[in-house]
Amino acid sequence: MSFFGPVSSVLYTIVPFVFVMTVVVFFHEMGHFLVGRWCGVKVDAFSIGFGPELFARVDRHGTRWRLAAIPLGGYVKFHGDINPASTGEATSAMSDAERATTFGAQPVWERAAVVAAGPLANFLLALVIMTGIFYVEGRSILLPRVASVVADSAAARAGFAAGDVVASIDGRPVASFVDMQKIVSASSGVPLAFEVERGGRPIALTATPDRRDVKGPVGTSSIGVLGVAASTDPADVRNERMSLGAAVSEAAGDTWFVIDRTASYVGGLVLGREKPDQLSGPIGVAGVAGQVARIGIGPLFNLIAILSVSIGLINLVPVPLLDGGHLLYFAFEALRGRPMSLGAQEFGFKVGLALVAMLMIFATYNDIAHITRG
Structure with missing residues (x-):
C-alpha cells in the first residue's frame, strides 16, 4: 500500500473539518464582536482556535486578530477580561474612561445582547x-408517491399500498416526499392521520411511525420512520x-x-x-x-x-x-x-x-x- 493513500485519506478528513469549524466559529465569534463594538466595548483579541498562535495582526482599534493551532473553537476577549471566557474583570487599575469600555461596565441588557x-x-x-x-x-420536488412498502413497517400495518399519493397529514397539505419525511421524522410513536389518493379516490389511513436512530453531526437522534420508498419515476420529479x-x-x-x-x-x-x-x-x-x-x-x-x-x-x-x-x-x-x-x-x-x-x-x-x- 502506498504511504500517500492513508495520508490522502487523513487530509480528506482534516481539511474539510478545519474548514467547517473555522467558518462556524468565525461567524459565532463575529456576532459577539460586532454587537460588542456596537455597544462601545473594546475588543482586545479575536481568536480562531486555541493554543499556539500561527498568525496575528493588530488593527487600528487595538484588536489582535489571531489564528491558533487547535481549530476546536475560538473566542473574543473583551477589554479588562481576566480570561477569554469573560469569567471576571481586572479593572481596578483603569481610569474611568478606560473602565467605561469594558464589558462589565455596560448595562445588563447590552451585555445580554453581546452574548446572545x-x-x-x-x-x-x-x-x-x-x-x-x-x-x-432551486428545489427538486419529488411527488409524495409510494413506490413500495417495507414489510412489517408502520406503513404496512396502516394499510399503505404501492401507488398511493399522500395528500395531507393531520390536515396539513403535503406537496412533496420531503414534506412527508419532515412530518413523519418528528413524530416517532405519534399516531398520524394520512389522506392518500388511491386510484383517484381519497382514502384515510392512520399510521404511527416507528423509531429509528440516525447519526447526525452532533450525535445520533431518534426519528420517526414510516417504511415507504419514494417513486423513482422521472414523471414524479420536477426541479423548481x-x-x-x-x-x-x-x-x-x-x-x-x-x-x-x-x-x-x-x-x-x-x-x-x-x-x-x-x-x-x-x-x-x-x-x-x-x-x-x-x-x-x-x-x-x-x-x-x-x-x-x-x-x-x-x-x-x-x-x-x-x-x-x-x-x-x-x-x-x-x-x-x-x-x-x-x-x-x-x-x-x-x-x-x-x-x-x-x-x-x-x-x-x-x-x-x-x-x-x-
Whole structure:
C-alpha cells in the first residue's frame, strides 16, 4: 500500500473539518464582536482556535486578530477580561474612561445582547447558506408517491399500498416526499392521520411511525420512520427555480426544522429520552465532514448550516461557561437589581467548565468506540 493513500485519506478528513469549524466559529465569534463594538466595548483579541498562535495582526482599534493551532473553537476577549471566557474583570487599575469600555461596565441588557449575538449569528449563517443553496440550485420536488412498502413497517400495518399519493397529514397539505419525511421524522410513536389518493379516490389511513436512530453531526437522534420508498419515476420529479423571497422562506423553514430537531435531541439528552452514548465529538464531526466533502461543495455548505445551528443551540444551554450560562446570570441580575457575587459566579463557571470538559471527553470516547467497532 502506498504511504500517500492513508495520508490522502487523513487530509480528506482534516481539511474539510478545519474548514467547517473555522467558518462556524468565525461567524459565532463575529456576532459577539460586532454587537460588542456596537455597544462601545473594546475588543482586545479575536481568536480562531486555541493554543499556539500561527498568525496575528493588530488593527487600528487595538484588536489582535489571531489564528491558533487547535481549530476546536475560538473566542473574543473583551477589554479588562481576566480570561477569554469573560469569567471576571481586572479593572481596578483603569481610569474611568478606560473602565467605561469594558464589558462589565455596560448595562445588563447590552451585555445580554453581546452574548446572545453569537448563537444568533449561527442561526443567521444557516439561513443565509440555505437561502443561497435554494436560490442557486432551486428545489427538486419529488411527488409524495409510494413506490413500495417495507414489510412489517408502520406503513404496512396502516394499510399503505404501492401507488398511493399522500395528500395531507393531520390536515396539513403535503406537496412533496420531503414534506412527508419532515412530518413523519418528528413524530416517532405519534399516531398520524394520512389522506392518500388511491386510484383517484381519497382514502384515510392512520399510521404511527416507528423509531429509528440516525447519526447526525452532533450525535445520533431518534426519528420517526414510516417504511415507504419514494417513486423513482422521472414523471414524479420536477426541479423548481426559486425567487429570492421564496428561497428565503424555504430556508427559514428548513432552518427552523434543524433547530427543532437539534433542540429535541439536546432536550432528550437532558431528560434521558436520548442515548448519551450516541453523542458525537470532534472526531465524529470530522468523519462526517470528510464524507460530505467527497460528495461536493454544496452538501459541505449544507453541513456547515446544520452544524452552525447545532452549535448555536448548544451554546444557549444554561450552563455556566456557555453563552446560555452568561444569559442566566444576566437574568438573575436583571431580576435582583444587582449582579451575583463574584464568588458565586466563579464557582458556577468552575462547575460549567467541569461539565463541558466531561461532555467533550465522553463524546470523544464515543467517537473512538464507534471507530473501533467499525
